[in-house]
Amino acid sequence: MCLAIPGKIQSIETLYDGMVRMAKVAFGSIVKEASLEMVPQAKEGDYVLVHVGVAISVVDEEEAQKSFEYLAMIGEIDELIEHTQV
Amino acid sequence: MKFISEFRDPELVEKYITEIRRTVTQPWSIMEVCGGQTHSLVKNGLLQLLPPEIRMIHGPGCPVCVTPLHLIDKAVHLAIDKGVILCSFGDMLRVPGSRMSLLEAKAKGADVRILYSPLEAVKIAAENPAREVVFFAVGFETTAPANALSVIHAHRAGLKNYSILASHVLVPPAIAAVMEDEDVRIQAFLAAGHVCAIMGIDEYYPLVEKYHVPVVVTGFEPVDLLQGILMTVKQLEAGEQRLENQYSRVVRPEGNAEARNIIGEVFEISDREWRGIGTIPGSGYEVREAYAAYDSNRKFDMPLEKAPENALCIAGQVLKGIKKPHECSQFGKACTPQNPLGAPMVSSEGACAAYYHFSQS
Numbered sequence: 251m252c253l254a255i256p257g258k259i260q261s262i263e264t265l266y267d268g269m270v271r272m273a274k275v276a277f278g279s280i281v282k283e284a285s286l287e288m289v290p291q292a293k294e295g296d297y298v299l300v301h302v303g304v305a306i307s308v309v310d311e312e313e314a315q316k317s318f319e320y321l322a323m324i325g326e327i328d329e330l331i332e333h334t335q336v
Numbered sequence: 337m338k339f340i341s342e343f344r345d346p347e348l349v350e351k352y353i354t355e356i357r358r359t360v361t362q363p364w365s366i367m368e369v370c371g372g373q374t375h376s377l378v379k380n381g382l383l384q385l386l387p388p389e390i391r392m393i394h395g396p397g398c399p400v401c402v403t404p405l406h407l408i409d410k411a412v413h414l415a416i417d418k419g420v421i422l423c424s425f426g427d428m429l430r431v432p433g434s435r436m437s438l439l440e441a442k443a444k445g446a447d448v449r450i451l452y453s454p455l456e457a458v459k460i461a462a463e464n465p466a467r468e469v470v471f472f473a474v475g476f477e478t479t480a481p482a483n484a485l486s487v488i489h490a491h492r493a494g495l496k497n498y499s500i501l502a503s504h505v506l507v508p509p510a511i512a513a514v515m516e517d518e519d520v521r522i523q524a525f526l527a528a529g530h531v532c533a534i535m536g537i538d539e540y541y542p543l544v545e546k547y548h549v550p551v552v553v554t555g556f557e558p559v560d561l562l563q564g565i566l567m568t569v570k571q572l573e574a575g576e577q578r579l580e581n582q583y584s585r586v587v588r589p590e591g592n593a594e595a596r597n598i599i600g601e602v603f604e605i606s607d608r609e610w611r612g613i614g615t616i617p618g619s620g621y622e623v624r625e626a627y628a629a630y631d632s633n634r635k636f637d638m639p640l641e642k643a644p645e646n647a648l649c650i651a652g653q654v655l656k657g658i659k660k661p662h663e664c665s666q667f668g669k670a671c672t673p674q675n676p677l678g679a680p681m682v683s684s685e686g687a688c689a690a691y692y693h694f695s696q697s
C-alpha cells in the first residue's frame with residue numbers, strides 16, 4: 251500500500267476558485283487523476299511521484315542520472331586513491 | 337526518461353551486484369525498514385543475487401501488518417453493527433480481526449468498499465449524505481498527508497458524515513525501538529524513501545549518532561535497492577556511520593513542507609500500539625481536537641474489549657528481524673495468504689507473505 255509511482259503530468263485543472271489543483275497523470279498507457287496540492291511547483295510535462303491519489307514529490311531528472319553514474323564515479327575515486335598510494 | 341524501466345535494467349543490476357561482491361569482506365546485517373522494499377527485494381529475486389555475507393533483515397515497515405487487532409475489530413464493528421460505509425485500501429480487507437476480517441464482514445452484507453485514494457471516500461460521503469462514511473486511514477508518514485487532506489476536503493465541503501479511523505505509525509521511533517531491543521543485532525538501515533520524501537532526512541541524524549549505524553535513504557526499484565545496499569556496505573566496511581541519500585531524485589533533504597503542513601493541521605503525535613511489537617512512545621498520529629468531528633474514534637461509541645492475539649503467531653519477532661518467516665511453525669501450514677493467522681501474511685508487503693509467494697515460485 252505504500253506504493254508510489256512516477257507518472258507524467260498531462261494536464262492541470264484548478265477547482266474551487268483555484269484552491270485545489272488536480273492533474274491528469276500518465277503512468278505508461280494508464281491515466282489517473284492526482285491532487286497537486288502538495289507539489290505547488292509542478293507543471294505540465296513534469297514527472298511526479300503519486301501515492302494514493304496525491305502527488306508527493308516532483309522527480310528530479312538530474313538527480314536521477316546520479317544512480318547511473320555512481321559506479322563510474324566510485325571507480326574513478328578508487329583509481330585516484332590507488333594512484334596517490336603509489 | 338520514465339524513471340521506472342531504467343531502474344530495472346538487468347545490466348546495471350548485474351554491475352551493482354558485482355561491485356557489492358567486490359566490496360564486502362565480512363558478514364553484515366542490514367534492515368530495510370519498509371515493506372515496499374521487502375516486496376521489491378523478494379519479487380525481483382535480489383536476495384538470491386546478493387553475496388551470502390549480506391543478510392537483509394525485514395523490518396516492521398508494513399502499516400497493514402502493525403495495525404492493532406483492536407482497530408480491525410473497530411472497523412468491523414463500524415461496518416457490521418453501525419452500518420457505515422466502510423472504505424479502505426485493498427490490503428486491509430483480509431487482515432484477520434478477532435471477530436472476523438473486513439472481507440468476511442463484506443460477505444455478510446456490510447457496505448465495505450475498496451478505494452485507491454482517501455479523496456474518493458470524501459466523494460462517496462458527498463454523494464451519500466444520509467449515510468456515515470468512514471475511511472480506515474492506515475499508513476506511514478507517506479500516506480498521512482493524503483489521509484489528512486481527505487479530512488480537510490470534507491471540512492471545506494461542510495460534510496458532517498465523513499470521518500477517519502486513523503491508524504498511523506511513524507518510522508524513526510520504530511527504528512529506535514528496534515535498536516533498543518537487545519535480541520536485535522542490526523548494523524545498518526535502509527530508510528524508506530517515500531517516508532523521507534515527506535518528512536525529509538533530518539530526523540535520521542540523531543539515530544545515526546545514538547546507535548552508531550549507517551542509514552541510507554533508499555528507493556524501491558532494483559537499482560535503487562542495490563545502490564543503497566552498496567552505499568551501506570561501503571560505510572560498514574570503512575567503519576563509518578553516516579546518513580546518505582541514494583534516492584535524491586525524489587527525496588529532498590528538507591522533505592515536502594506542504595505535505596507536512598497538511599499533516600500538522602489535522603494530526604498530532606501520540607503513543608501508538610504496533611501489532612506484534614507493543615506500544616512505542618510518540619510513534620503515531622492521532623486526529624487533533626480541532627478536527628474531532630472527523631475522528632471515528634470520538635464520533636462513534638465503540639464498547640469493544642481488547643481481544644488477545646493468536647498465540648501461535650510470532651509476528652512480533654518477525655517484524656523485529658529476530659526470526660525469519662519460515663522459522664514460524666505455522667508458516668505455509670496453518671498460515672497462508674488465503675488463510676492468514678497474522679497480519680504479515682496478508683499484505684504483499686508483509687514479510688511472511690513475501691516469503692510465501694517466493695517459496696511458491
Ligand code: SF4
Binds near residue numbers: 679
Ligand atoms: S507465518 Fe503466519 S503465523 Fe507465522 S509469524 Fe507469519 S503471519 Fe504469524
